[in-house]
Amino acid sequence: MFVIFKRKYLILCICVILCAFAALSVTYGVKAAAADGGRVVVVDAGHGGRDGGVTGKVTGVRESDLNLKYAFLLKASLEKQGFKVIMTRTTEAGLYDAAAALSEESRKSQDMKRRKEIILNSKPACVISLHMNFFSQSSPRGAQVFYNASNPESKKLSAAIQNKLNIVNGEYAGKKISNLPGDYYMIKCTDYSSVIIECGFLSNADDERLLLNEAYQSKLIYEITNGVLVYCFR
Numbered sequence: 001m002f003v004i005f006k007r008k009y010l011i012l013c014i015c016v017i018l019c020a021f022a023a024l025s026v027t028y029g030v031k032a033a034a035a036d037g038g039r040v041v042v043v044d045a046g047h048g049g050r051d052g053g054v055t056g057k058v059t060g061v062r063e064s065d066l067n068l069k070y071a072f073l074l075k076a077s078l079e080k081q082g083f084k085v086i087m088t089r090t091t092e093a094g095l096y097d098a099a100a101a102l103s104e105e106s107r108k109s110q111d112m113k114r115r116k117e118i119i120l121n122s123k124p125a126c127v128i129s130l131h132m133n134f135f136s137q138s139s140p141r142g143a144q145v146f147y148n149a150s151n152p153e154s155k156k157l158s159a160a161i162q163n164k165l166n167i168v169n170g171e172y173a174g175k176k177i178s179n180l181p182g183d184y185y186m187i188k189c190t191d192y193s194s195v196i197i198e199c200g201f202l203s204n205a206d207d208e209r210l211l212l213n214e215a216y217q218s219k220l221i222y223e224i225t226n227g228v229l230v231y232c233f234r
């Protein structure tokens with residue numbers, strides 16, 4: 001009887017030690033991944049090349065140029081936090097084969113497929129696609145995040161970023177904005193947690209002026225980074 005009790009006690013002790021060891025390994029693993037830049041984020045600058053996106057009503061700034069500027073700023077900011085950042089484009093060019101005589105439709109399709117390939121090869125913790133918004137009326141303004149409604153992780157990421165961006169929206173646009181489901185290729189083309197951030201409206205003169213302002217750019221990038229941190233380390 002005594003021997004059986006001791007054996008049971010011994011097995012219990014071994015189980016407790018193994019569980020503690022496993023818990024420690026998981027904790028250490030997460031910290032190690034963060035410290036050596038193990039978490040990958042794909043930063044996608046929307047449009048590019050012959051597809052300039054929308055243009056600023058006042059200055060005529062091209063959305064594709066502004067998206068690239070924001071993508072580089074976000075890359076630097078995320079890298080400071082230990083993330084490894086993969087960009088879908090680092091120049092003004094689109095991702096299509098510029099030398100080939102492709103129709104606009106084929107160019108767009110090739111460009112989108114190549115962005116998708118970059119995401120798949122990167123195996124990222126999340127994907128951030130950066131854009132500037134435009135509306136027929138000039139009144140709408142502020143930064144808004146779109147998610148893939150069929151991916152709960154995409155929704156969580158969008159909520160974390162929108163929550164932080166609303167600090168800036170509250171201060172400058174005088175209102176908070178809701179994250180919304182969006183029917184966009186970039187957030188639906190893979191199962192990775194992906195969002196589109198429309199940083200502001202180039203159809204609104206105040207937003208356009210702010211979106212070109214370096215101090216405002218830093219504020220937006222700071223809050224997007226905070227949102228990614230909240231999502232990744234929640």
Ligand SMILES: [Zn+2]
Pocket residue numbers: 046047053054063131132
């Ligand atoms: Zn766009």
